[in-house]
Amino acid sequence: MNCQFVTLAFAFMLGALAPTASVYGEYPSRPVRLVVAFLPGAPADLLARVMAPALKKYFDYPVIIDSHPGGSGNLAATRVAQAPPDGHTLLLVSEAFATSVSIFSKLDYNPQRNFVPVARIARYHNVLAVNTSSQITTLANLLSMIRAQPGHVTIASSGTGSASHLAAELMKVRAGWLNALHVPYKGDRFALAGLLGTHVHAHFATIASAHPHIRTGRLQGLGVTSLRRSRVLPDVPTFDESGFPGFEAIPWNGVVAPAGTSYDTVVRINVALAQVIGAPMVRDRFAAQGADPIIDTPEQFTEYLRKEVERWAKVVKASGISVE
Amino acid sequence: VILDQLALAFTPYLLLVCLLGTTLGILWGAMPALSTTMAMALLIGLSTGMSQNVAIMFMLGVFTGSVFGGTITAVLINIPGTPDAVPTMIEGYPLARRGEGGLVLGTAIGASFMGNWIGILLMIAFIPLVLKLALEFRSWEMFLLATWGIAICGTMAAGPRPLKGWISGWIGLLISFVGLDAIHGVPRFTFGYTILDDGISYIPVLIGLFGLTEILRVLPQKNPVGIPAEVGRIVPPIKTLWKHAGASVRSGLIGTVIGAIPGAGANVASFLSYDIGRRRASPEERAKWGKGSYQAIVCSEAASNANIGGSMLPTLTLGIPGSAAAAAFLAALELKSVVVGPTMQIEHPGLIYFIYFALIIANFLMYFMAIVLVKPCVKLFSLPQALLMPLILLICILGAYSVSLSYLDVYIMLAAGLIGYLLRRFGFPLAPMVLAIILGPLADENLRRALIVFEGKPWTHVVVDHPIGVILLVVVVFTFYDGIFRRR
Secondary structure (H helix, E strand, O other): OHHHHHHHHHHHHHHHHHHHHHHHHOOOOOOEEEEEOOOOOOHHHHHHHHHHHHHHHHHOOOEEEEEOOOHHHHHHHHHHHOOOOOOOEEEEEEOHHHHHHHHEOOOOOOOOOOEEEEEEEEEEOEEEEEEHHHOOOOHHHHHHHHHHOOOOOEEEEOOOOOHHHHHHHHHHHHOOOOOOEEEEOOOHHHHHHHHHOOOOOEEEEEHHHHHHHHHOOOEEEEEEOOOOOOOOOOOOOEOOOOOOOOOOOOOEEEEEEEOOOOHHHHHHHHHHHHHHHHOHHHHHHHHHOOEEEOOOOHHHHHHHHHHHHHHHHHHHHHHOOOEO | OHHHHHHHHOOHHHHHHHHHHHHHHHHHHHOOOOOHHHHHHHHHHHHOOOOHHHHHHHHHHHHHHHHHHHHHHHHHHOOOOOHHHHHHHHHHHHHHHHHHHHHHHHHHHHHHHHHHHHHHHHHHHOHHHHHHHHHOOOHHHHHHHHHHHHHHHHHHOOOOOHHHHHHHHHHHHHHHOOEEOOOOOOEEOOOOOHHHOOOOOHHHHHHHHHHHHHHHHHOOOOOOOOOOOOOOOOOOOHHHHHHOHHHHHHHHHHHHHHHHOOOOOHHHHHHHHHHHHHHHOOHHHHHHOOOOOHHHHHHHHHHHHHHHHHHHHHHHHHOOOOOHHHHHHHHHHHHOOOOOOOOHHHHOOOHHHHHHHHHHHHHHHHHHHHHHHHHHHHHHHOOOHHHHHHHHHHHHHHHHHHHHOOHHHHHHHHHHHHHHHHHHHOOOOOHHHHHHHHHHHHHHHHHHHHHHHHOOOOHHHHHHOOHHHHHHHHHHHHHHHHHHHOOO
16 A cells, blocks of 8 residues: 555656756757857857757757847856856857956846856967067076066966966966056957067067967967876966966867756756767867867766856956956 | 979869859858858858868959958948948049949959959069068057058048048047957946947948938938949949059059058058059049049059968968968868968968968959959849839848847947938048058057057157157158148
8 A cells, every 4th residue: 555655646746846857858848049158260259150050960950040140248158157057048158258247347147147068178288479580499598588677578368357367367476466468359369460560578478379389480379277297288388387287278169058057958958069079070170279178067067167256356356357 | 392282272173162262252252241251251150161271262252252342232332341442432423423333343453453463473472571560560669550541531632621531530530449358358438238348240230321321312312312223334444454564563452561460451551552553543443532532543443452362371371370361261261170271381281372362362253253243233132212222221121230239239320320420521531531440449459568568668669669650750750741741
């Protein structure tokens, strides 16, 4: 009798769960919009374009790329934060998603409160590069030059608050509050042009764009900003090895959904992303952009995002970068 | 290697792809607001399904085609398809209303063809030299280059009052400063609206200023006169082209060098070349300037098309795009795992020649397709005004909306149209305003960056270390002086 009751109760519970399961089982029920806050042709935009057709296979619905560049990605984030949390609107984010909250004094969203992390999908490597004509050959050279002429050495960046800017600030703070001039450009390639034309002394460039120039001898790599050496530039030491233990400042990309999206849906998207990123063709295309594919669980990404937000908040506060 | 690539480029299939690309490019460019950059950006996605050579052929076809395409609507309905077609529009539209639309477009095609050749040849012959010159353009020089463009505002004003040109230009500068500043990300003139953070895009302003203003101008007329339906002669007489050969070579040179400078695109090239052309023109030719001069069209078109070759220079040799459209081309090649830049010759020997040949083929096909497409375009836009104007209004609204799929751009377009109508009513020229909106951010950003770099350095450094800057500074001062004090 007792046993029958338990079975019955269990069956009832299963029955109650069934419609819920089928609701999530039906995700997606229409095309999925992947909002991209980067200019068409930017590495992250290209990653989205590589993934979208492959995701269609797992979703049975097309994944539409919705470009909303500008405003440091804040316009797109604000829009997605207000979208219905049903997994049909996703946002492709970069490291700026974790840093904007500290840099911008007025922001219409909070990266941790208004979003659920789905998966981190890629990370890049940056390299501190100088022009070979500058006679600077090591990181120590550059640092002593900055110390000898405070306020004279110029370090370019891809823009105020960008990963390259923050890497430079982190270096300055860690090396003992160095005084070097920050020269923001509108993007990595323009900053690189500035470095090649000797307009600036140094730039934290992405390895993808800098390594051809390092290989052909126009630029010299002084330090890699990831914890491990880059496969493309095995001879360039990391900052970690060069007297900055634990120094890490790398750009990354991930996918987030509006807060309130159910855990099942998040997992479903995460699994689909993992399968797509695992495909050799997609991995090759990622590599062409200088991106290392990553397969994270939603929990891992949540933890990573929390650490990034905290870490950069400290650097931003210490260096006094802020935008009204 | 070169011959192999030549044979490869002339494969019938690739020729067909290129023909399709140029045709689509011309039609795309002819639609107001559908810019070359947008076409190239969309193609990045499309090209993932193509093989490397097909993608290169197709993209360069679209690139070449759409740069010219902007001229068609500029001349026929007074809406520049692309911003660099504004000078051509100023000269071409009055001529089209006199029934010379076909010949204007024919001349423009001829000049574009010449300009392309100059760009391609200079790119192949002088890669190291032009590249060295282009990299010498630092923030300070870029600022001066942009300021030179803005200085033209005064002299571009038709009639005896350069002041009106300045006022129009100054309004444009004010508009260009709306949004987050490029150096510190501080919002300016946004009044707390995040939607204005990205500033006011020049494309809806362009459409409003010229397209909508034209509708408003025609509206009160009882019997508005449109473009005559007779196309007339299209292929310009060799004598005409020969007469302007000097102007097209000079403009081609200007276009190529400006194209090679990262950040300065076809817009800067065509406006500067237009102004230099006016200064160099004979007195009788100069009298026609502003009212319909064929030489002016040659100057603007040759420069904006030579820009293609020029902008490919830093793209192919350094991996640094000379223009936004070139950036898209670069991205598409990267998706094919081709790292564009100094290592390309080592990793993909011969590919650079294939790109040269693709550009040459695209240029020829552009020439023929443009001539074929001119006739139906003239016919289409010579519809009775009562039919044409509503159609143009629709094009204006769709064009403004399609820039970033936002209603804000439609409102900006409508506001720009009203402002443009009022300004025109009181004799203010509109082209300086467009020029200032495009060049304002370039001047602003580069001046501020230059000031950061110059901090703590003596002024002698600015003179000694920046010889090109000194030359440009003299030119800018002269242009301002000339624009303010010259009596006409």
